[in-house]
Amino acid sequence: MPLQSTCLCLLVRDGADGVREILLGHKKTGFGRGKIVALGGHVEPGESPAVAAAREVKEESGLLVAADALTESARITFLFPERPAWDMEVAVFSATDWTGEPAETAEIRPCWFPVTALPFDRMWDDGKRWLPRVLDGERLRAAFSYAADNETVAAATITPLT
Numbered sequence: 001m002p003l004q005s006t007c008l009c010l011l012v013r014d015g016a017d018g019v020r021e022i023l024l025g026h027k028k029t030g031f032g033r034g035k036i037v038a039l040g041g042h043v044e045p046g047e048s049p050a051v052a053a054a055r056e057v058k059e060e061s062g063l064l065v066a067a068d069a070l071t072e073s074a075r076i077t078f079l080f081p082e083r084p085a086w087d088m089e090v091a092v093f094s095a096t097d098w099t100g101e102p103a104e105t106a107e108i109r110p111c112w113f114p115v116t117a118l119p120f121d122r123m124w125d126d127g128k129r130w131l132p133r134v135l136d137g138e139r140l141r142a143a144f145s146y147a148a149d150n151e152t153v154a155a156a157t158i159t160p161l162t
């Protein structure tokens, strides 16, 4: 069976003190509840991943971002051998242009974080391995396989995205 197709969108701005900031969110419902995650979700049938990413940003934060303003930054496979239903293929996009101010929704409480102080201890365990590299401008193809606890990365591969 094909993996669930999902997307993430990394919104990055220049912070007041010159340090770049990324919009992440406290996930209040569904998959990853309680974690700090990037905005995103499932790609619906017939939707391109970029259009899905723009839609998810709007649904989860109220921000308007154009699908054609998104840059594909990574493609990541998340595997949970103990919970194969959670396996996902994720298209990761980045954007620096959008309209509006982020607002809390039923699903997410958005929050800006300096890229120098990312909340890895509250994110999925894979985040620390790929997010800083993408924020540094690398384009990645990665795969992460989780251990039996479904919380700890047991194996990872990261190669350039071609």
Ligand SMILES: Nc1[nH]c(=O)nc2c1ncn2[C@H]1C[C@H](O)[C@@H](COP(=O)(O)OP(=O)(O)OP(=O)(O)O)O1
Binding pocket: 006, 007, 008, 029, 030, 031, 032, 037, 038, 039, 040, 041, 042, 078, 088, 090, 124, 125, 126, 127
């Ligand atoms: N290991 C992981 N690390 C990570 O950084 N993001 C992950 C991840 N595994 C899944 N995700 C992301 C991808 C996707 O955007 C999101 C899960 O999709 P959703 O937020 O859509 O889930 P929900 O169960 O809330 O359902 P919907 O909102 O109905 O789509 O979590």
